[in-house]
Amino acid sequence: xTSSAIEGDFxxxxxxxxxxxxxxxxxxxxxxxxxxxxxxxxxxxxxxxxTRYSKIYDLxxxxxxxxxxxxxxxxxxxxxxxxxxxxxxxxxKQIYKPKNCYKNLKKADxxxxxxxxxxxxxxxxxxxxxxxxDDIGITGSIMVGLDGENSDIDVVxxxxxxxxxxxxxxxxxxxxxxxxxxxxxxxxxxKHYEFRAGSSGISxxxxxxxxxxxLHQGKFQETDFFIRYIKSPQDWQGKFSDFIYKxxxxxxxxxxILDSSDSIFTPCSYKIxxxxxxxxxxxxxxxxxxxxxxxxxxxxxxxxxAIGQEKVYIEGKLEKVLSKKKNEYFRxxxxxxxxDKMIYCNNTN
Numbered sequence: 001x002t003s004s005a006i007e008g009d010f011x012x013x014x015x016x017x018x019x020x021x022x023x024x025x026x027x028x029x030x031x032x033x034x035x036x037x038x039x040x041x042x043x044x045x046x047x048x049x050x051t052r053y054s055k056i057y058d059l060x061x062x063x064x065x066x067x068x069x070x071x072x073x074x075x076x077x078x079x080x081x082x083x084x085x086x087x088x089x090x091x092x093k094q095i096y097k098p099k100n101c102y103k104n105l106k107k108a109d110x111x112x113x114x115x116x117x118x119x120x121x122x123x124x125x126x127x128x129x130x131x132x133x134d135d136i137g138i139t140g141s142i143m144v145g146l147d148g149e150n151s152d153i154d155v156v157x158x159x160x161x162x163x164x165x166x167x168x169x170x171x172x173x174x175x176x177x178x179x180x181x182x183x184x185x186x187x188x189x190x191k192h193y194e195f196r197a198g199s200s201g202i203s204x205x206x207x208x209x210x211x212x213x214x215l216h217q218g219k220f221q222e223t224d225f226f227i228r229y230i231k232s233p234q235d236w237q238g239k240f241s242d243f244i245y246k247x248x249x250x251x252x253x254x255x256x257i258l259d260s261s262d263s264i265f266t267p268c269s270y271k272i273x274x275x276x277x278x279x280x281x282x283x284x285x286x287x288x289x290x291x292x293x294x295x296x297x298x299x300x301x302x303x304x305x306a307i308g309q310e311k312v313y314i315e316g317k318l319e320k321v322l323s324k325k326k327n328e329y330f331r332x333x334x335x336x337x338x339x340d341k342m343i344y345c346n347n348t349n
Contacts, residue, residue: 004095005022005027005032005034005095006022006024006025006230007022007023007024007025007156007228007230007266007267007298008022008098008137008139008156008228008230008266009021009022009095009096009097009098009139010022010034010037010095010096010139010143010144011032011034011087011092011094011095011096012092012093012094012096012144013073013087013091013092013093014091014092014093015091016039016040016070017039017040017051017093018036018038018039018040018070018073019036019037019038019039019053019144019146020032020034020035020036020037020073020085020087021034021035021037022034023035023298024267024298025230025231025236025267026236026238026239026240027086027240028077028079028086028240028241029241030088030089031075031086031087031088031089032086032087032089032092033084033085033086034085034086034087035059035062035085036056036062036065036066036073036085037055037056037057038053038054038055038056038144038146039053039054039056039065039069040052040053041053041054045148046141046146046147046148047146048144048145048146049145053146055141055146059335059336060338062085063083063085066085073085073086073087079240079241079243079244079245080245081244081245081246081247081319082245082247082336096139096143096144097137098136098137098138098139098143098155098156099134099136099137099156099158100137101137101138101139101142101143102119102122102133102136102137102138103133105118105119105138106119106133112147114142114147114151114153114223115142115147117153117220117221117223118138118142118153118155119138120220120221121153121155121181121220121225122136122138122155124173124179124181124220125155125157125166128169128172128173128179129165129166129169130165131157131159131162131165131166134158135157135158135159135162136155136156136157136158137155137156137158138153138154138155138156139154139155139156139228140152140153140154141154142154152223152224152225152226153220153223153224153225153226154225154226154228155225155226155227155228156227156228156229156230157227157228157229157230158230158232159230159231159232160231160232160235160265161232163229163230163231163264163265164264166227166229167215167216167229167264170215170216171215174215174218180220180221181218181219181220181225182218182219183212183218183219184211184217184218184219188219189207189208189211189212190204192211193207193208193211196301199338200338200339200340200341201339201341202341202343206343206344207343209343209344210304210305210306210342210343210344213304213307214303214304215304216228216229216264216300216303216304226300228266228300229264229265229266229303230265230266231265238323238324242323242324243321243322243323243324244321244322244323245319245320245321245322246319246320246322247317247318247319248280248284248287248317248318248319248320248330249280249281249282249284249317249318250279250280250281250315250316250317250318251277251279251280251281251314251315251316251317251318251332252277252278252279252280252313252314252315253274253275253276253277253278253292253313253314253315253332254274254275254276254278254311254312254313254314254345255272255273255274255275255292255295255311255312255314256272256273256275256309256310256311256312257270257271257272257306257307257308257309257310257311257312258270258271258272258273258308259271259308260304260306260307260308263303263304263305263306263307264303264304265303266298266300266303267296267297267298268296268297268302268303268304268305269294269295269296269297269331270294270295270296270305270306270342271293271294272292272293272294272295272312272314274289274290274292275311277289280318287318287330291328291329291330292318292329292330292331292332293329293330293331294329294331294332295314295316295331295332295334295342296331296332296333296334297333297334297335298335299334299335301335302334302335302342305342306342306344310344311344311345311346312342312343312344312345313341313342313343313344313345314332314334314341314342315339315340315341315342316332316333316334316335316336316337316340316341316342317332317333317334317336317337317340318330318331318332318333319331319332319333
């Protein structure tokens with residue numbers, strides 16, 4: 001079984017029939033870092049081949065479920081200095097690829113409404129952005145045959161320059177009412193807020209400062225869509241074994257965004273200039289503000305969160321990055337906890 005699995009792919013295990021979504025572009029030699037998404041459940045509301053499944057979205061609940069039922073799929077990574085979920089290469093039954101899903105649906109007959117709508121959305125992107133069918137894929141529940149009546153359209157775009165081009169063309173697509181691609185309205189943003197930011201301590205006003213500008217999400221024929229962008233392989237930085245990450249605890253910081261050009265990708269990142277340290281637990285004299293260079297997240301909700309020259313308040317995990325090139329710096333990771341946030345602020349006080 002090949003270990004070539006990246007962000008956007010899904011993995012199904014041999015014995016348990018568990019389905020995981022792959023996180024990141026780099027993985028250890030013996031396993032794939034991925035997080036539980038669906039599991040067989042006689043009371044589940046998703047059905048595939050006469051088997052019922054349930055879905056888990058919340059990250060904390062995924063850990064709790066695996067710890068109780070399938071602890072072998074949780075491991076501590078010395079490389080990343082944290083507990084992760086993952087599937088050993090030998091335990092992989094199938095790797096689902098978004099590109100294959102798109103191509104298979106193009107050849108299939110008797111498509112469901114969800115499948116046809118996802119195909120139509122992909123074709124709109126292809127026809128209006130001059131990309132090819134090799135640059136796009138369909139992921140999520142549709143890819144693994146577990147979509148429900150209200151399932152979203154989850155699309156993956158492959159290629160650094162291609163992704164940036166689509167982002168620009170989306171501005172024109174939103175203006176063309178005939179295409180039936182639109183941004184969320186106010187009521188939909190409110191529902192989005194409850195789902196993504198509820199209980200996080202973020203106000204709706206601050207939530208909207210970022211969300212209203214995002215281009216990678218919206219509605220197509222009244223169905224939610226989300227576009228995930230993956231950089232070209234030549235732009236992936238090194239291998240998994242090239243980096244070591246050390247956890248330095250929780251940080252609250254105000255900073256200026258210096259460069260947001262990588263904010264559309266998954267994982268996304270922002271180059272920052274730290275302005276003021278508000279809190280660091282545990283406190284460390286080893287850290288200088290000038291050493292904190294970037295914000296990074298593997299969660300789609302932090303894509304397009306801020307733009308260059310904006311000042312932001314950040315709350316997340318601080319970690320030191322050590323590479324084989326002997327470069328050392330600190331970065332802030334967002335998305336591991338519900339309380340993690342990056343919101344606009346107009347001052348440094």
